[in-house]
Amino acid sequence: xxxxxxxxxxxxxxxxxxxxxxxxxxxxxxxxxxxxxxxxxxxxxxxxxxxxxxxxxxxxxxxxxxxxxxxxxxxxxxxxxxxxxxxxxxxxxxxxxxxxxxxxxxxxxxxxxxxxxxxxxxxxxxxxxxxxxxxxxxxxxxxxxxxxxxxxxxxxxxxxxxxxxxxxxxxxxxxxxxxxxxxxxxxxxxxxxxxxxxxxxxxxxxxxxxxxxxxxxxxxxxxxxxxxxxxxxxxxxxxxxxxxxxxxxxxxxxxxxxxxxxxxxxxxxxxxxxxxxxxxxxxxxxxxxxxxxxxxxxxxxxxxxxxxxxxxxxxxxxxxxxxxxxxxxxxxxxxxxxxxxxxxxxxxxxxxxxxxxxxxxxxxxxxxxxxxxxxxxxxxxx
Amino acid sequence: xxxxxxxxxxxxxxxxxxxxxxxxxxxxxxxxxxxxxxxxxxxxxxxxxxxxxxxxxxxxxxxxxxxxxxxxxxxxxxxxxxxxxxxxxxxxxxxxxxxxxxxxxxxxxxxxxxxxxxxxxxxxxxxxxxxxxxxxxxxxxxxxxxxxxxxxxxxxxxxxxxxxxxxxxxxxxxxxxxxxxxxxxxxxxxxxxxxxxxxxxxxxxxxxxxxxxxxxxxxxxxxxxxxxxxxxxxxxxxxxxxxxxxxxxxxxxxxxxxxxxxxxxxxxxxxxxxxxxxxxxxxxxxxxxxxxxxxxxxxxxxxxxxxxxxxxxxxxxxxxxxxxxxxxxxxxxxxxxxxxxxxxxxxxxxxxxxxxxxxxx
Numbered sequence: 001x002x003x004x005x006x007x008x009x010x011x012x013x014x015x016x017x018x019x020x021x022x023x024x025x026x027x028x029x030x031x032x033x034x035x036x037x038x039x040x041x042x043x044x045x046x047x048x049x050x051x052x053x054x055x056x057x058x059x060x061x062x063x064x065x066x067x068x069x070x071x072x073x074x075x076x077x078x079x080x081x082x083x084x085x086x087x088x089x090x091x092x093x094x095x096x097x098x099x100x101x102x103x104x105x106x107x108x109x110x111x112x113x114x115x116x117x118x119x120x121x122x123x124x125x126x127x128x129x130x131x132x133x134x135x136x137x138x139x140x141x142x143x144x145x146x147x148x149x150x151x152x153x154x155x156x157x158x159x160x161x162x163x164x165x166x167x168x169x170x171x172x173x174x175x176x177x178x179x180x181x182x183x184x185x186x187x188x189x190x191x192x193x194x195x196x197x198x199x200x201x202x203x204x205x206x207x208x209x210x211x212x213x214x215x216x217x218x219x220x221x222x223x224x225x226x227x228x229x230x231x232x233x234x235x236x237x238x239x240x241x242x243x244x245x246x247x248x249x250x251x252x253x254x255x256x257x258x259x260x261x262x263x264x265x266x267x268x269x270x271x272x273x274x275x276x277x278x279x280x281x282x283x284x285x286x287x288x289x290x291x292x293x294x295x296x297x298x299x300x301x302x303x304x305x306x307x308x309x310x311x312x313x314x315x316x317x318x319x320x321x322x323x324x325x326x327x328x329x330x331x332x333x334x335x336x337x338x339x340x341x342x343x344x345x346x347x348x349x350x351x352x353x354x355x356x357x358x359x360x361x362x363x364x365x366x367x368x369x370x371x372x373x374x375x376x377x378x379x380x381x382x
Numbered sequence: 383x384x385x386x387x388x389x390x391x392x393x394x395x396x397x398x399x400x401x402x403x404x405x406x407x408x409x410x411x412x413x414x415x416x417x418x419x420x421x422x423x424x425x426x427x428x429x430x431x432x433x434x435x436x437x438x439x440x441x442x443x444x445x446x447x448x449x450x451x452x453x454x455x456x457x458x459x460x461x462x463x464x465x466x467x468x469x470x471x472x473x474x475x476x477x478x479x480x481x482x483x484x485x486x487x488x489x490x491x492x493x494x495x496x497x498x499x500x501x502x503x504x505x506x507x508x509x510x511x512x513x514x515x516x517x518x519x520x521x522x523x524x525x526x527x528x529x530x531x532x533x534x535x536x537x538x539x540x541x542x543x544x545x546x547x548x549x550x551x552x553x554x555x556x557x558x559x560x561x562x563x564x565x566x567x568x569x570x571x572x573x574x575x576x577x578x579x580x581x582x583x584x585x586x587x588x589x590x591x592x593x594x595x596x597x598x599x600x601x602x603x604x605x606x607x608x609x610x611x612x613x614x615x616x617x618x619x620x621x622x623x624x625x626x627x628x629x630x631x632x633x634x635x636x637x638x639x640x641x642x643x644x645x646x647x648x649x650x651x652x653x654x655x656x657x658x659x660x661x662x663x664x665x666x667x668x669x670x671x672x673x674x675x676x677x678x679x680x681x682x683x684x685x686x687x688x689x690x691x692x693x694x695x696x697x698x699x700x701x702x703x704x705x706x707x708x709x710x711x712x713x714x715x716x717x718x719x720x721x722x723x724x725x726x727x728x729x730x731x732x733x734x735x736x737x738x739x740x741x742x743x
Contacts, residue, residue, distance in 0.1 A: 056575045057546075178439070207438040207602055208646040234576045240650035264650050278577050282605040282632055282647040289609065291580030295545055 016086045016096060017044035018228050019068065019115070019196050024081035026060070026067045029074070033300040037063040039252040040081070042326070045196060050222065050229045052243030052260070054236045054275065058296055060252040061232045062120070065198045069115055070099060070107060087114050087195035112143045115196040116189035118182075120204070125185060126173040132159070132184055133169035139191045158187040162217060179210040186214070190221065198230045203238075215242060236275050240264050245336075248272045251296055251307035253324050258337035266346040268329045268339040270312045306341070314344050396429030398465065399596035400450065400483070400564050405459035407445055419445040421620040422459070425613075427564060427596035432587075434599045434611035434628065436643070442620040443600045447566045450598065451485045452476060463564070481511040484557035488569035490549035494541040500525075500552055501537040507559035524555040527592075528585060547578040554589065565595045572603065583610050604643050608632040616640045619690030622709055626716035636718045636727035638695045689721070697722040 026038040037060045045051050053061045066072050068083045078100060086096035102110060119125040127135055136155035140146055146154065156166045162183040173181055182202060189197050199218070203211040219242070222229060231243060239246050239260065246263045248256045248271065256269040267273050274292035281287065294311035297303055303310070305320035312319070326338035331345055407420040420442045427433055435443045448454045450461060452470045461468045463482055470476040487493035494503060504521045512520065525533035528551040541549055550570065557565055567586065571579040583606065590597045599611055607614050607628055614631045616624040616639065624637040635641045689706050692698035701721050709719040712730060723731050 056577050208604075208648075209438060209642055212646040235648065236576070237648040237650045241648055275577060276650075278580050280580075280603075280605040280609040281650070282608060282644055283649045286609070286629070289580050291584070292577040293581065295547070295578075 017046050018085065018087060019045040019230070020082075020084040020086075020096065021064070021068050022082050022084075024064065024067065024083060025079045026063050026072065026076055027079050028076050030300070035299045036252050036302060037076070037299060038067060039302075040324075041249075041252075041254055043247055043254065043257070045228050045230055047195075048222070048226055048228055049245065050219075050231060050243045052239035052246040053230060053232045053249060054234065054239055054246060055249035056234060056296060059249045061249050062200055063252075064249070065117070065200060065230060065232055068099065069111060069117065069198070070102070071111075071117075085110065085114060085196075108143075112139065112189075112194065113192045114194055115198065116192065116194040118185050118189045118197065118199045118202045120200045120202075126181060128173050130172070131169065132171050132173070132176075135184075136169075136188060136191060139188050143192045154191070158191055159184075161190065161221065162187045179206055179214065182206060182214055183217070186218065186221075190225065190227075193225065194227055196228050196230065198232070200232045201234070202231075204233065204235070211238075235279070236263075236272075237279050237281070248275070251302065252299055253307065253340065254326060255308065255341070256337075256339045257326065258329075258332075259334060262332060262334050262337045266329070266332060266337070268332075268337070268344060268346050269308075269341045270314050270344050271308045274311075314341075314348065316343070318343070396431070396594050396596075398426055399429050399463070400427040401462040401465075402426075402446070402450060403460045403462065405446065405449055405461065406457045407442075407449055407454060408457045418620050420449060423617075423620075423622055424459075425615055425622070425625070427598055429563065429594040429596050430590060431613070432590060432597045432599050432611040434601060434607035434614045435617055436601055436604050436607050436614055437617035438602060438643075441617045443617050444568055445620075446617070447485070447568050447598060447600055450564075451483060451566055452479055453485075477510070481560040482562055483564040483566065484560055484562040486550075486553055486557050486565065486567040486570050489573050490546060490553050491541070491573070493553055494549055496541050498540070499537065500539050500541075500544075503552060503556055504559055507556055511560035520559075524559055527558060527589070528552070528555045530555070546574050547582060550574060550582060551585070554585065558589065558593070561593075563594075563596060564598070565590070566598045566600075568600045569602070570599070571606070572601065579606070586610070603647075604632060604640075605647050616643070621690070621719065623691065623720070624716070624718040625709070630715060634727070634730050636712055636716060636723055636730040637691075637720050638697055638722075638726045639691045640718075641726065642694075689719075697725050 021041060021043045024038060024041045025036070028035040028037055039060075041064055043051070043053075043064075053064070055061050063072065063076065067076070067078055070078075072078070081100075083099040084096035085099050097106070097110070099107075099110065130138070133152070133155050136158055137148075137151045140151040140154055155169060159166055159168060164180055164183055164187070168176065168180070173184075176184065186202070202218075203214055206214065215238070218229070231239065233239060236246070240263065241260075243260050245257065245259050247254050248263070248269065250271050256263070256267070256272045258266070258268075263272060264276075267276055271292070274290070277287075277290045278292060280289060292311055297307050297310065303320070305322045306312070306315075306324065309315045309319045322342060324340045326340055327342060328335055329337045329339050329346065331347070402423060402425050405420060405423045406418070409417040409419055411417050423446055425433060435446060437443045445454065449456055452468070463479070468479060470479050501521060504524055505517055508515065508517050508520045508524075521537065522533040525531070525536055530536045530548060530551050536544075536548075536552075541552075544552065554570075570586065571582045574582060586597070586599075587610065589595060599607065601607055604614070611628045614626065614628045615622050616631075616637065618639045624631065624635070624640045631640065632644060635644050687706070688703040689695070689698070692702040695702065699722075705721075707719045707721045709717050711717050712723060716730065720726060
């Protein structure tokens with residue numbers, strides 16, 4: 001494979017996606033009104049595909065993923081949409097199973113056996129008073145029929161899989177380093193050979209070197225075992241390297257979905273452009289970084305139209321009337337590249353001025369940039 | 383190559399504020415074992431300049447900052463503030479020191495007291511460190527300096543009513559309340575969302591210019607150090623393994639560990655990355671196989687033997703395992719601690735700046 005040849009989504013035309021989330025909405029009921037945490041989201045995951053879900057904290061990424069597995073409890077309520085799952089094992093005729101209509105028994109068979117989750121903080125997700133062996137065996141017993149000694153053996157081979165010596169089966173979580181704990185979490189998620197693995201910020205707390213090790217391992221395991229990954233993170237630069245497709249989420253809605261290469265070079269939505277301009281890059285020339293001034297909207301009373309408008313440098317009055325439909329990007333070669341912004345195209349240059357902050361907003365936009373020119377221009381005391 | 387040399391950077395920045403001279407810190411682990419958390423670390427902080435301390439967790443970068451903050455006692459070495467040896471033996475001397483040297487913690491969720499208001503958090507240091515000022519006016523000024531405006535709206539708020547970014551602004555304001563000359567910022571943005579990290583770094587950048595703060599920026603994100611810092615120090619297992627001007631060091635890392643750090647940073651343009659199973663453009667000179675471990679140096683009472691990075695280093699040989707290389711000048715602006723720089727980074731050693739071969743002790 002040549003270096004400049006980005007992998008295309010492996011979804012064959014006409015084939016059913018493994019996980020198909022449609023018009024999915026979740027609210028959190030609070031005394032002050034419903035918080036629309038996930039608002040009519042459409043997202044499909046094909047077999048063997050890595051889909052990245054990017055967005056700020058509070059954008060609803062985790063709620064979407066947990067909601068799709070029905071792992072949320074009150075005050076969270078699923079208010080609409082459908083989640084269809086069709087794995088190789090769980091075939092009921094040609095019909096995909098509707099997760100939202102499953103009985104508790106069916107759900108138990110779905111969770112972990114079909115869809116597994118690597119939770120965000122390995123520190124808290126592992127049980128501190130159980131050894132690694134017991135936690136792994138626990139999972140296997142809960143979701144698979146397997147004799148005890150076979151389950152023990154499987155626990156050992158799972159550690160082999162993630163590159164941890166078997167002697168660590170006797171260890172307790174506090175005896176492991178952060179990277180090892182995260183590997184144990186991944187081993188647990190893979191214990192039952194699931195079809196879909198949801199990874200919720202699996203490497204956020206780790207050092208870059210360890211992070212790269214673990215990601216390389218995840219990719220290798222994916223190639224070997226053939227599962228699909230929904231990878232949740234706020235680090236867009238990471239997704240560029242890892243994901244086949246990237247969905248950018250903001251204020252409970254998807255704003256843009258495209259292949260990693262399209263997002264990197266042809267980002268259409270102003271929010272995606274803002275995110276891309278938010279992280280300092282180590283490679284390549286120094287760029288002027290702007291960040292995204294302001295903070296996300298209050299989802300109890302979402303503003304009409306585009307939720308990103310108060311922070312958007314391209315915003316106009318027309319934005320308050322826009323419906324948040326995902327439309328194909330007209331200039332894009334890729335028909336699957338969709339954006340919620342009907343006005344801004346990949347090549348649109350940024351406006352000169354930042355918008356004035358919306359009424360009641362407390363954060364003022366920072367015009368300061370870390371660019372070299374400013375660095376020298378404002379040098380004081382000379 | 384880079385226009386930014388140490389000499390021009392030195393001309394830009396202000397007077398020397400703080401010196402760490404061969405600072406070391408050992409922790410006794412019991413069973414006769416000693417953890418050498420910080421080993422023989424020296425650097426200078428200048429007014430208006432930013433020095434970044436980069437390394438993985440457990441490399442001793444936070445311990446180094448705590449030593450500078452006077453929160454830990456030195457095992458050996460010395461710290462000088464404004465060319466005076468630091469004396470923190472008495473309470474009063476310690477308070478005087480703290481009014482000069484302030485610390486910003488990583489986690490704004492943990493560093494602010496949940497039962498106190500923003501006003502309380504800021505009034506206390508003002509009363510402690512400044513005499514005869516209008517306290518409430520000063521608190522408002524502080525909030526405006528960190529751009530929490532209108533300030534009146536924030537005074538009565540409790541930490542849980544603020545977003546992560548706003549909380550971190552309050553902790554910046556708290557640090558500024560003492561009118562310090564040195565600010566030690568320990569991972570000040572790593573707990574924050576990507577979209578507001580830049581805003582916070584810009585704010586810190588603005589503050590250090592305005593108040594001519596000498597800043598130590600501790601981070602594990604070497605990319606942010608490239609943009610934010612003037613000089614970068616790379617720490618591994620308690621010692622500085624490489625130092626140099628930020629842009630130069632990140633673009634042409636000399637020490638194998640720095641090269642590993644740089645190669646590990648996510649690279650959006652690297653679409654054919656090894657992560658995708660493609661051939662890719664591998665930036666690291668060699669794959670880093672072999673045992674992994676935390677970057678800490680433990681010894682049984684005696685000195686640590688060999689280069690601490692040698693178990694992970696592709697260039698390691700018997701010499702590396704036997705003797706620990708000292709930090710030596712590589713070029714006019716750079717220094718690194720490695721026996722095999724000629725193999726690891728030939729372009730740096732014989733670069734246009736012409737430092738010649740590394741001199742070893």
